[in-house]
Amino acid sequence: MPFLKSPARFLLHYVTRRPLAFALLALLVVGGASSAVGVQYAMKLLIDSMTVAAPSHAAVYFALAAFVGLVAIENGLVRGAAMLLCNITVASGVRIRLDMFHYLTGHHIGFFQNQRGGSLGHRVGALTGSFQALTHRILMEITPPLIAFGGALLIFLAIDWRMAVAITGIFVAASTGLVFLGMRGDKYHKAFARAASESGGELVDLVGNIAAIKSFGARRRESERLAGFFQTEAAAQKRGWMFVERIRVLHDVALVILVGGALVWAVERWIAGGITAGDVVVVSAMTFRMLNGSRDLAMALIDTSQQFSYLRETLEIVGAPHALEDAPDAVPLQATEGEVRIEGLTFGHHPGRPVLHDLSLEVAPGQKIGIVGPSGAGKSTILQLVQRLHDPQAGRVLIDGQPIDRVTQDSLHQAVAVVPQEVLLFHRSILENIRFARPDATDAEVRAAAEAAHCAGFIALLPKGYDTIVGERGTNLSGGQRQRIGIARAFLSKAPIVLLDEATSALDTGSEIEVQQALDALMAHRTVLAVAHRLSTVVGFDRVIVVEQGRIVEDGAPLSLLRAGGAFQRLWALQAEGLDAPIERREFPRFVAGTALRMFGLSPRPPLRLVERQAAG
Numbered sequence: 001m002p003f004l005k006s007p008a009r010f011l012l013h014y015v016t017r018r019p020l021a022f023a024l025l026a027l028l029v030v031g032g033a034s035s036a037v038g039v040q041y042a043m044k045l046l047i048d049s050m051t052v053a054a055p056s057h058a059a060v061y062f063a064l065a066a067f068v069g070l071v072a073i074e075n076g077l078v079r080g081a082a083m084l085l086c087n088i089t090v091a092s093g094v095r096i097r098l099d100m101f102h103y104l105t106g107h108h109i110g111f112f113q114n115q116r117g118g119s120l121g122h123r124v125g126a127l128t129g130s131f132q133a134l135t136h137r138i139l140m141e142i143t144p145p146l147i148a149f150g151g152a153l154l155i156f157l158a159i160d161w162r163m164a165v166a167i168t169g170i171f172v173a174a175s176t177g178l179v180f181l182g183m184r185g186d187k188y189h190k191a192f193a194r195a196a197s198e199s200g201g202e203l204v205d206l207v208g209n210i211a212a213i214k215s216f217g218a219r220r221r222e223s224e225r226l227a228g229f230f231q232t233e234a235a236a237q238k239r240g241w242m243f244v245e246r247i248r249v250l251h252d253v254a255l256v257i258l259v260g261g262a263l264v265w266a267v268e269r270w271i272a273g274g275i276t277a278g279d280v281v282v283v284s285a286m287t288f289r290m291l292n293g294s295r296d297l298a299m300a301l302i303d304t305s306q307q308f309s310y311l312r313e314t315l316e317i318v319g320a321p322h323a324l325e326d327a328p329d330a331v332p333l334q335a336t337e338g339e340v341r342i343e344g345l346t347f348g349h350h351p352g353r354p355v356l357h358d359l360s361l362e363v364a365p366g367q368k369i370g371i372v373g374p375s376g377a378g379k380s381t382i383l384q385l386v387q388r389l390h391d392p393q394a395g396r397v398l399i400d401g402q403p404i405d406r407v408t409q410d411s412l413h414q415a416v417a418v419v420p421q422e423v424l425l426f427h428r429s430i431l432e433n434i435r436f437a438r439p440d441a442t443d444a445e446v447r448a449a450a451e452a453a454h455c456a457g458f459i460a461l462l463p464k465g466y467d468t469i470v471g472e473r474g475t476n477l478s479g480g481q482r483q484r485i486g487i488a489r490a491f492l493s494k495a496p497i498v499l500l501d502e503a504t505s506a507l508d509t510g511s512e513i514e515v516q517q518a519l520d521a522l523m524a525h526r527t528v529l530a531v532a533h534r535l536s537t538v539v540g541f542d543r544v545i546v547v548e549q550g551r552i553v554e555d556g557a558p559l560s561l562l563r564a565g566g567a568f569q570r571l572w573a574l575q576a577e578g579l580d581a582p583i584e585r586r587e588f589p590r591f592v593a594g595t596a597l598r599m600f601g602l603s604p605r606p607p608l609r610l611v612e613r614q615a616a617g
């Protein structure tokens, strides 16, 4: 999307999407502003026709008709322009937000981890506001005074060229002076924008963490903290606002002096017989209008420049190039069997600090493979690379023989269902949340998926069954229930490959049994890669790989690995002994006795294991 690179391109892109509407709008604006100039001239004609020695009624009525007619035309055109502008910008606002949402969601997952979600959403919404403000300023606040100035110049030239020169000088000096002064206030406006964004972000953060605030009884404390942000914002807002008001005062003083001066000059010229009474009226009215216009023009120019810089900043963030694009010749993945092949993967989040080292793995269709190992070994990273959430520095992943960086990301994600530790739910009904996995699924298919995932029982007990709204992020459901909704989604997606990332580790034993039953049903006839901390969950798997420091150190059937006396058996022994739990949770006397025995070389378990565990942990 090259139009995301600069504010001017952005504006032009959305203007040229509706060329006829914007052309008509420009015509209406120019017509309205020209009619306003015509009104001034008709006023002069009217007064002149009334103040001649022998007024002609026909000439008076003609001038009157021209005056009234032009007033009507001006208002009609301006109102028409405003209505058309409303229609165009509202419709463009919908398009802009949809385009931005589409582009934003194409960003790499790491992009979102480094941004505040609320502030990104706010920026996407604000782009519409910027487009509307800019089109309004340019068409309704900058173009009319410029046309009024051009028209006035012509009228003044017809009356007295010296006045034309004087008024041009004044107009240009007043506008540029105001713009110059106004730009000096830019720092205040930027400071206000920064403070407003910070306090807005704080507010969103607090509302999002309301449970923590309540559980720590921190309402008062947090509201005092928030007050600090609001006060900073208010002070910044006041500084910017008062700066503008002071400029206005300056301008008003200049306006009184200049209009007064122009009027005195015009009256003196009339006394000298150089110009007519109509000329005096039009000179004073035009001078007043132009000086007022110069202020509006200057304010609009300042505002436009601020909107441009805000737009530029937002486009730099939202419009940053996508780190992970579909290849230009990407085709949809044809995943029928569900074979996963990982070839020589080397990957690190930071260059020079690899998390995975030349890791290879073949998972046959329908095979269930458990991935175990110490914390930080790179287990979840393997799952992320199979989903192509990152591109590796070396190596590749193939699904049914197709390299995943040669297929479309959407088709890849449809073929790979993920059940994470924390299932993310939308503030929608249960039915919609499950159907999220496959929008064209019928109600019956959604219900069948829910049954298969052992959800039907608890859904039946909810106040509105499948139509119950789950609350933001699923807060109205228990952890185990959310997990089973996640499993129902995976059922519905019909993906041949399932990735489980510690799907049961956050659950209590009761919930775990229910979720495990749902998972067992899900895993049947699918290829499964499951990261597990509780080793008992992978005992029934076809294979287990042990990952340590980004390398596979052991690979085999769980029971044979248990007998092999290697890494898996060590992990198993540690877990069985509870040594991978924090010391304070362990049975203290047993720990002390065990340590004493080990000190005297009497321990049935070599102390090396403890040392290893501590080193790994």
Ligand SMILES: Nc1ncnc2c1ncn2[C@@H]1O[C@H](COP(=O)(O)OP(=O)(O)OP(=O)(O)O)[C@@H](O)[C@H]1O
Pocket: 110, 113, 349, 350, 355, 373, 374, 375, 376, 377, 378, 379, 380, 381, 382
């Ligand atoms: N977004 C990230 N940016 C930088 N480093 C990261 C990021 N995500 C993970 N890491 C690092 O990559 C390494 C592997 O992380 P990974 O989550 O794959 O480990 P894991 O084996 O799944 O651990 P655990 O069992 O604790 O979940 C860790 O050292 C971790 O700190």
